[in-house]
Amino acid sequence: MKISIQGIPGSFHHQVALQYFGEDSDVLGYKTFEEVAKSVRTGESQFGVMAIENSIAGAILPNYELIDRYSLHIFEEFYLPISHNLMCLPDQKIEDLKVVRSHPMALLQCKKFFQEHPSITLVDDVDTATVAKRIKDEKLAGVGAIASSVAAEIYQLKVLAKDIQTVENNFTRFILLQKDKSVPTSIPNKASIKVTISNERGSLAKLLTQMSDLELNLSKIQSIPVIENPWNYSFFIDTQFTDYNQYLKAIESIIKSGGEVKVFGEYQSGK
Numbered sequence: 001m002k003i004s005i006q007g008i009p010g011s012f013h014h015q016v017a018l019q020y021f022g023e024d025s026d027v028l029g030y031k032t033f034e035e036v037a038k039s040v041r042t043g044e045s046q047f048g049v050m051a052i053e054n055s056i057a058g059a060i061l062p063n064y065e066l067i068d069r070y071s072l073h074i075f076e077e078f079y080l081p082i083s084h085n086l087m088c089l090p091d092q093k094i095e096d097l098k099v100v101r102s103h104p105m106a107l108l109q110c111k112k113f114f115q116e117h118p119s120i121t122l123v124d125d126v127d128t129a130t131v132a133k134r135i136k137d138e139k140l141a142g143v144g145a146i147a148s149s150v151a152a153e154i155y156q157l158k159v160l161a162k163d164i165q166t167v168e169n170n171f172t173r174f175i176l177l178q179k180d181k182s183v184p185t186s187i188p189n190k191a192s193i194k195v196t197i198s199n200e201r202g203s204l205a206k207l208l209t210q211m212s213d214l215e216l217n218l219s220k221i222q223s224i225p226v227i228e229n230p231w232n233y234s235f236f237i238d239t240q241f242t243d244y245n246q247y248l249k250a251i252e253s254i255i256k257s258g259g260e261v262k263v264f265g266e267y268q269s270g271k
Protein backbone atom coordinates (compact mmCIF):
# COMPACT_ATOMS: atom_id res chain seq x y z
CA MET A 1 0.00 0.00 0.00
CA LYS A 2 1.52 3.30 -1.12
CA ILE A 3 0.52 6.76 0.13
CA SER A 4 1.38 9.98 -1.72
CA ILE A 5 2.14 13.22 0.05
CA GLN A 6 3.70 16.56 -0.75
CA GLY A 7 6.87 16.75 1.32
CA ILE A 8 9.50 14.63 3.06
CA PRO A 9 9.83 12.99 6.51
CA GLY A 10 9.28 15.63 9.20
CA SER A 11 6.67 17.51 7.13
CA PHE A 12 3.14 17.79 8.48
CA HIS A 13 1.83 15.70 5.58
CA HIS A 14 4.26 12.94 6.53
CA GLN A 15 3.01 13.06 10.12
CA VAL A 16 -0.60 12.70 8.99
CA ALA A 17 0.29 9.76 6.72
CA LEU A 18 2.02 7.92 9.59
CA GLN A 19 -0.68 8.74 12.15
CA TYR A 20 -3.51 7.64 9.88
CA PHE A 21 -2.01 4.69 7.99
CA GLY A 22 0.54 3.52 10.61
CA GLU A 23 4.23 4.10 11.30
CA ASP A 24 5.36 1.44 8.78
CA SER A 25 3.49 2.93 5.83
CA ASP A 26 5.14 3.25 2.44
CA VAL A 27 5.00 7.03 1.93
CA LEU A 28 5.90 8.53 -1.46
CA GLY A 29 6.98 12.18 -1.25
CA TYR A 30 6.42 14.66 -4.10
CA LYS A 31 7.33 18.31 -4.58
CA THR A 32 3.87 19.54 -5.62
CA PHE A 33 0.22 18.88 -4.82
CA GLU A 34 -0.38 18.32 -8.54
CA GLU A 35 2.08 15.38 -8.55
CA VAL A 36 0.23 13.93 -5.54
CA ALA A 37 -3.11 14.18 -7.37
CA LYS A 38 -1.61 12.64 -10.51
CA SER A 39 -0.05 9.72 -8.63
CA VAL A 40 -3.40 8.79 -7.05
CA ARG A 41 -5.17 9.12 -10.41
CA THR A 42 -2.66 6.93 -12.28
CA GLY A 43 -2.60 4.28 -9.52
CA GLU A 44 1.08 4.87 -8.70
CA SER A 45 -0.24 5.07 -5.12
CA GLN A 46 -3.50 3.87 -3.55
CA PHE A 47 -4.02 6.89 -1.31
CA GLY A 48 -3.13 10.56 -1.14
CA VAL A 49 -2.99 13.00 1.77
CA MET A 50 -3.66 16.65 0.96
CA ALA A 51 -3.95 19.76 3.18
CA ILE A 52 -7.08 21.67 2.27
CA GLU A 53 -7.49 24.41 4.89
CA ASN A 54 -5.89 25.87 7.97
CA SER A 55 -7.56 27.58 10.90
CA ILE A 56 -5.30 30.68 10.64
CA ALA A 57 -4.35 30.90 6.95
CA GLY A 58 -7.59 29.69 5.36
CA ALA A 59 -8.20 27.48 2.33
CA ILE A 60 -5.65 26.13 -0.13
CA LEU A 61 -7.86 26.98 -3.09
CA PRO A 62 -5.77 25.32 -5.86
CA ASN A 63 -6.22 21.96 -4.11
CA TYR A 64 -9.99 22.07 -4.62
CA GLU A 65 -9.36 22.49 -8.33
CA LEU A 66 -6.96 19.50 -8.34
CA ILE A 67 -9.50 17.20 -6.68
CA ASP A 68 -12.01 18.28 -9.31
CA ARG A 69 -9.72 18.04 -12.35
CA TYR A 70 -8.27 14.65 -11.38
CA SER A 71 -11.72 13.40 -10.26
CA LEU A 72 -10.40 12.18 -6.93
CA HIS A 73 -12.52 10.78 -4.17
CA ILE A 74 -12.39 12.04 -0.57
CA PHE A 75 -12.95 9.17 1.88
CA GLU A 76 -11.92 10.78 5.16
CA GLU A 77 -10.72 14.00 6.77
CA PHE A 78 -8.03 14.47 9.41
CA TYR A 79 -7.37 17.49 11.66
CA LEU A 80 -3.77 17.89 12.79
CA PRO A 81 -2.77 20.42 15.51
CA ILE A 82 0.06 22.47 14.02
CA SER A 83 2.89 23.91 16.10
CA HIS A 84 5.54 25.84 14.17
CA ASN A 85 9.10 26.34 15.35
CA LEU A 86 11.86 28.60 14.09
CA MET A 87 15.07 26.58 13.63
CA CYS A 88 18.60 26.92 12.28
CA LEU A 89 22.12 25.44 12.47
CA PRO A 90 23.21 24.82 16.10
CA ASP A 91 25.78 27.67 16.14
CA GLN A 92 23.37 30.37 14.89
CA LYS A 93 21.38 33.01 16.77
CA ILE A 94 18.20 34.77 15.71
CA GLU A 95 20.24 37.93 14.90
CA ASP A 96 22.23 35.88 12.35
CA LEU A 97 19.17 35.00 10.28
CA LYS A 98 18.73 36.97 7.06
CA VAL A 99 16.22 34.66 5.41
CA VAL A 100 13.57 32.27 6.68
CA ARG A 101 12.18 29.79 4.16
CA SER A 102 9.12 27.57 4.47
CA HIS A 103 5.93 26.34 2.87
CA PRO A 104 3.73 29.38 1.99
CA MET A 105 0.93 28.13 4.30
CA ALA A 106 3.39 27.87 7.20
CA LEU A 107 4.71 31.41 6.53
CA LEU A 108 1.14 32.75 6.55
CA GLN A 109 0.50 31.10 9.92
CA CYS A 110 3.52 32.86 11.47
CA LYS A 111 3.08 36.36 9.99
CA LYS A 112 2.69 38.06 13.37
CA PHE A 113 5.94 36.63 14.78
CA PHE A 114 7.95 37.98 11.84
CA GLN A 115 6.39 41.43 12.09
CA GLU A 116 8.56 41.70 15.20
CA HIS A 117 11.65 40.67 13.18
CA PRO A 118 11.48 42.97 10.15
CA SER A 119 15.10 42.38 9.11
CA ILE A 120 14.30 38.76 8.20
CA THR A 121 13.15 38.13 4.61
CA LEU A 122 10.49 35.43 4.24
CA VAL A 123 10.73 33.18 1.19
CA ASP A 124 8.27 30.52 -0.08
CA ASP A 125 9.67 27.01 -0.43
CA VAL A 126 8.41 23.49 -1.18
CA ASP A 127 7.63 22.23 2.32
CA THR A 128 8.66 22.86 5.92
CA ALA A 129 10.90 19.81 6.36
CA THR A 130 12.75 20.13 3.03
CA VAL A 131 14.12 23.50 4.16
CA ALA A 132 15.24 22.01 7.48
CA LYS A 133 17.01 19.19 5.61
CA ARG A 134 18.68 21.63 3.19
CA ILE A 135 19.98 23.81 6.05
CA LYS A 136 21.58 20.72 7.60
CA ASP A 137 22.91 19.13 4.37
CA GLU A 138 24.33 22.35 2.94
CA LYS A 139 25.30 23.85 6.34
CA LEU A 140 23.41 27.02 5.44
CA ALA A 141 24.32 29.85 7.81
CA GLY A 142 21.98 32.85 8.00
CA VAL A 143 18.97 30.75 6.95
CA GLY A 144 16.11 29.63 9.19
CA ALA A 145 13.30 27.14 8.68
CA ILE A 146 9.78 27.08 10.09
CA ALA A 147 8.91 23.47 10.77
CA SER A 148 7.72 20.92 13.31
CA SER A 149 9.71 19.76 16.34
CA VAL A 150 9.89 16.36 14.59
CA ALA A 151 11.76 18.02 11.69
CA ALA A 152 14.15 19.75 14.13
CA GLU A 153 14.94 16.38 15.66
CA ILE A 154 15.39 14.51 12.36
CA TYR A 155 17.60 17.21 10.80
CA GLN A 156 19.40 18.09 14.07
CA LEU A 157 18.63 21.80 14.05
CA LYS A 158 18.46 24.18 16.99
CA VAL A 159 15.00 25.51 17.87
CA LEU A 160 15.23 29.29 18.40
CA ALA A 161 11.54 29.86 19.12
CA LYS A 162 8.67 27.46 19.78
CA ASP A 163 4.98 27.82 18.87
CA ILE A 164 5.47 30.84 16.63
CA GLN A 165 2.09 30.50 14.87
CA THR A 166 -0.14 33.56 15.35
CA VAL A 167 -2.49 31.76 17.75
CA GLU A 168 -1.53 28.68 19.74
CA ASN A 169 -4.65 26.77 18.81
CA ASN A 170 -3.79 26.07 15.16
CA PHE A 171 -5.16 23.21 13.05
CA THR A 172 -4.82 22.07 9.47
CA ARG A 173 -7.55 20.00 7.91
CA PHE A 174 -6.24 17.29 5.58
CA ILE A 175 -8.30 15.18 3.24
CA LEU A 176 -7.56 11.58 2.37
CA LEU A 177 -7.93 10.76 -1.28
CA GLN A 178 -8.35 7.71 -3.46
CA LYS A 179 -9.09 7.11 -7.13
CA ASP A 180 -12.47 5.46 -6.85
CA LYS A 181 -15.41 5.72 -4.57
CA SER A 182 -15.48 3.01 -1.92
CA VAL A 183 -18.44 1.91 0.19
CA PRO A 184 -18.24 3.86 3.47
CA THR A 185 -17.88 1.69 6.59
CA SER A 186 -20.36 3.86 8.52
CA ILE A 187 -23.20 6.17 7.53
CA PRO A 188 -21.65 9.51 6.48
CA ASN A 189 -22.47 12.72 8.35
CA LYS A 190 -20.41 15.03 6.13
CA ALA A 191 -19.99 15.50 2.37
CA SER A 192 -17.84 17.55 0.00
CA ILE A 193 -19.63 18.49 -3.20
CA LYS A 194 -19.30 20.88 -6.13
CA VAL A 195 -22.45 22.65 -7.25
CA THR A 196 -22.74 24.64 -10.47
CA ILE A 197 -25.81 26.86 -10.73
CA SER A 198 -26.93 29.42 -13.28
CA ASN A 199 -25.59 32.94 -12.86
CA GLU A 200 -28.87 34.70 -12.13
CA ARG A 201 -30.41 36.66 -9.29
CA GLY A 202 -31.35 34.51 -6.31
CA SER A 203 -29.88 31.21 -7.51
CA LEU A 204 -27.32 30.97 -4.68
CA ALA A 205 -29.91 32.08 -2.11
CA LYS A 206 -32.23 29.34 -3.41
CA LEU A 207 -29.50 26.70 -3.17
CA LEU A 208 -28.73 27.67 0.43
CA THR A 209 -32.42 27.62 1.35
CA GLN A 210 -32.85 24.15 -0.16
CA MET A 211 -29.99 22.89 1.99
CA SER A 212 -31.14 24.65 5.13
CA ASP A 213 -34.73 23.40 4.72
CA LEU A 214 -33.43 19.83 4.77
CA GLU A 215 -31.37 20.58 7.90
CA LEU A 216 -27.98 20.52 6.23
CA ASN A 217 -25.35 22.66 7.90
CA LEU A 218 -22.76 24.30 5.65
CA SER A 219 -19.30 24.09 7.21
CA LYS A 220 -17.64 25.65 4.18
CA ILE A 221 -18.55 27.29 0.89
CA GLN A 222 -15.95 28.49 -1.61
CA SER A 223 -16.56 29.84 -5.08
CA ILE A 224 -14.20 28.85 -7.87
CA PRO A 225 -14.31 30.09 -11.48
CA VAL A 226 -15.73 27.96 -14.27
CA ILE A 227 -12.78 28.46 -16.63
CA GLU A 228 -14.64 27.57 -19.85
CA ASN A 229 -17.27 30.16 -19.00
CA PRO A 230 -15.61 33.40 -17.75
CA TRP A 231 -17.22 35.13 -14.72
CA ASN A 232 -19.35 32.11 -13.90
CA TYR A 233 -18.68 30.22 -10.70
CA SER A 234 -19.08 26.82 -9.13
CA PHE A 235 -19.28 26.33 -5.39
CA PHE A 236 -17.29 23.86 -3.38
CA ILE A 237 -19.41 23.02 -0.39
CA ASP A 238 -18.70 21.01 2.76
CA THR A 239 -21.91 20.12 4.48
CA GLN A 240 -22.72 18.32 7.71
CA PHE A 241 -25.94 16.50 8.54
CA THR A 242 -27.39 14.04 11.03
CA ASP A 243 -29.75 12.33 8.58
CA TYR A 244 -28.11 10.92 5.45
CA ASN A 245 -31.50 10.65 3.69
CA GLN A 246 -32.10 14.37 4.13
CA TYR A 247 -28.72 14.98 2.47
CA LEU A 248 -29.70 12.74 -0.46
CA LYS A 249 -32.97 14.64 -0.77
CA ALA A 250 -31.10 17.95 -0.85
CA ILE A 251 -28.87 16.72 -3.70
CA GLU A 252 -31.96 15.55 -5.59
CA SER A 253 -33.72 18.87 -5.12
CA ILE A 254 -30.66 20.88 -6.27
CA ILE A 255 -30.48 18.75 -9.44
CA LYS A 256 -34.25 19.08 -10.03
CA SER A 257 -33.97 22.84 -9.95
CA GLY A 258 -31.28 22.82 -12.64
CA GLY A 259 -28.06 22.66 -10.59
CA GLU A 260 -25.18 20.35 -11.50
CA VAL A 261 -23.75 18.37 -8.60
CA LYS A 262 -20.45 16.50 -8.41
CA VAL A 263 -19.89 14.56 -5.19
CA PHE A 264 -16.21 14.44 -4.12
CA GLY A 265 -16.84 12.38 -1.03
CA GLU A 266 -19.22 11.36 1.74
CA TYR A 267 -17.51 10.56 5.03
CA GLN A 268 -17.51 10.90 8.81
CA SER A 269 -16.59 14.29 10.22
CA GLY A 270 -13.04 14.18 11.66
CA LYS A 271 -13.79 16.69 14.45
Ligand SMILES: O=C(O)C(=O)C[C@]1(C(=O)O)C=C[C@@H](O)C=C1
Binding pocket: 006, 007, 010, 011, 012, 013, 014, 051, 054, 082, 103, 105, 106, 126, 127, 128, 129, 172
Ligand atom coordinates in the same frame (compact mmCIF):
# COMPACT_ATOMS: atom_id res chain seq x y z
O1 LIG B 1 5.18 21.86 4.62
C1 LIG B 1 4.65 20.96 5.27
O2 LIG B 1 5.19 20.42 6.24
C2 LIG B 1 3.29 20.54 4.91
O3 LIG B 1 2.92 19.42 5.26
C3 LIG B 1 2.40 21.49 4.17
C4 LIG B 1 1.42 22.27 5.02
C5 LIG B 1 0.27 22.85 4.13
O4 LIG B 1 0.16 22.49 2.98
O5 LIG B 1 -0.56 23.60 4.67
C6 LIG B 1 0.76 21.41 6.03
C7 LIG B 1 0.38 21.87 7.24
C8 LIG B 1 0.68 23.25 7.67
O6 LIG B 1 -0.52 23.99 7.48
C9 LIG B 1 1.73 23.90 6.86
C10 LIG B 1 2.12 23.40 5.67
